[in-house]
Amino acid sequence: MTDFIATSNPGFAPYAMEELRRRFPGMKLSGLAPGETFKLNSGALSGRELIKLLRQDEPIFLRHLFPVDNEVQVSGDADAVAASMVRFADACADRLRGASVAVQVRKSQDSPFPFSSAEGRDALAPALRELGAEVTARDARWILSVYATRSSLYLGLSDPADNLSDWPGGAVRFRREEGLISRAAFKLLEAERTFGLPLDRFRRALDLGAAPGGWTSVLLDRGVQVTAVDPAELSPALEGRPGLRHLRMNAAELDLKPDSFDLLVCDMSWDPRHTCGIVEELAPALAPGGSAIVTLKLMYRKPLQTIADLTAEYGRFLEVRRVKQLFHNREEVTIWATRYR
Ligand SMILES: C[S@@+](CC[C@H](N)C(=O)[O-])C[C@H]1O[C@@H](n2cnc3c(N)ncnc32)[C@H](O)[C@@H]1O
Structure with a gap:
């Protein structure tokens, strides 16, 4: 029986909790930061068993979690809080010695926790180095998580893969590259990573609702030829890009040859x-086995029901592989499906 701190996109924790309740009836859940962070207990399952089940079939709205190995009282006293964190690191010495570790520190708004994320990490780093661990931000063997609420400090040490995301709270950050056409581009970059779907393995993509061209530009950068469909203008930055064809029309009026694309992406906010x-x-128009990545807007009152209905609809003509609310999704989720062979 293990406690976990779980996180979803702001406002979507109730849906993550509902998904968990449906899958694990009787699971104990309690809110920590309204709408976003909550505590769950694995109940009759061991922490490992629960993680295995969640990794096999990830809930749509659960973005991140980490196991709680230690819970202590939190205060605004920097020395006392730092000492609690160092005591926890010392207790993990066997696993940390000679290993790389990322320290991820977060807090709820009403917490007296006296540090920022960076300060919390800096308060722990010397003790970790003394234990023979290498403190790093990415690709670490371990993640040491700290989450502070109004009354408690939750601490845990876990394998990054078991957290569902190796980013703090699942907040995936991409470098804001020079000349990024739209923030929407991050959704496609995150989908690529989340669904394990390297975009450079596709050759011909159909981008529905492409303007101003963030997704199109990501695909072109990966060497994919793109047919971008949108009545609106594409960004001038895309003008003359090799491999790009822009059809200035409504996608509903398209007439395309069968099997002419191996990727269909669609981000029409509709x-x-x-x-x-x-x-x-x-x-x-998608060849058998080809992939579709589609943003689903959640504009109705019952998101879980909407998603269930739409998954069934898509399932009539595509094989639905995953549905996930990405960190970069706002009031929406992203679906990955493939054309039946
Ligand atoms: C959220 S934006 C897409 C952003 C784009 N993915 C990017 O990365 O820049 C939605 C676009 O869908 C387009 N759109 C909406 N309905 C459409 C339709 N029926 N056919 C084609 N485009 C459509 C809109 O014109 C708008 O440009």
Whole structure:
């Protein structure tokens, strides 16, 4: 029986909790930071068993979690709080010696925790180095997590893969590259990583609702040829890019040859049922085995029901592989599906 600190996108924790309750009836859940962070208990399952089940079939709205190995009282006293964190690191000495470790520190808004994330990490780093660990930000063997609430400090040491994301709280950050056309581009970059779907392995992509061209530009950068469909203008930055064709029209009016693309992406911010109808019409243009990555807007009152209905709809003509709310999704989720072979 293990406690975990779990995180979802702001406002979506109730849905993450509902998903968990449906899968694990009777699971004990309690809110920590409203709408975003909560505590869960693995109940009759061991922490390892729960992690295994969650990794096999990730809940849509659960972005991140870490196991709580230690819970102590928190205060605003910097020395006392630093001492608690160092005591925890000392207790993990066997695993940390000679290993790389990332320290991830977060707190709820009402916490008296006296450090910022960076200060919390700096307060722990000397003790970790003394134990023979290498403190790093990325690709670490271990993640040492600290989460502070109004009354408690939760501490845990885990394998990054077991946290569902190796970013603090699952907040994936991409470098804001020079000349980025739109923030929407981050959604496609995150989908690539989350679904384990390297974009450079595709050759011809259909981008529905492409303007101003963030997704198109990511695909072109990976050497994919793109047919971008949108009545709106693409960014001038895309003008003359080799491999790009812009069809200035409504996607509902497209007439495409069968099997002409191996990737279909769609980020039309529109009623998800209409979007599904358009993707269904165009699905034959996707070669068997080809992938579709589609943003589903959550514009109805019951997101879980909307997603269940849409998954069933998409399932009639595509094989739905994953549905996930990405960190860069706002009031939406992203679906990855493949054309039946
Ligand atoms: C959120 S933006 C897409 C952003 C884009 N993925 C990017 O990275 O820059 C949505 C776009 O969908 C387009 N759109 C909406 N309905 C459409 C339709 N039926 N056919 C084609 N484009 C459509 C809009 O014109 C708008 O440019």
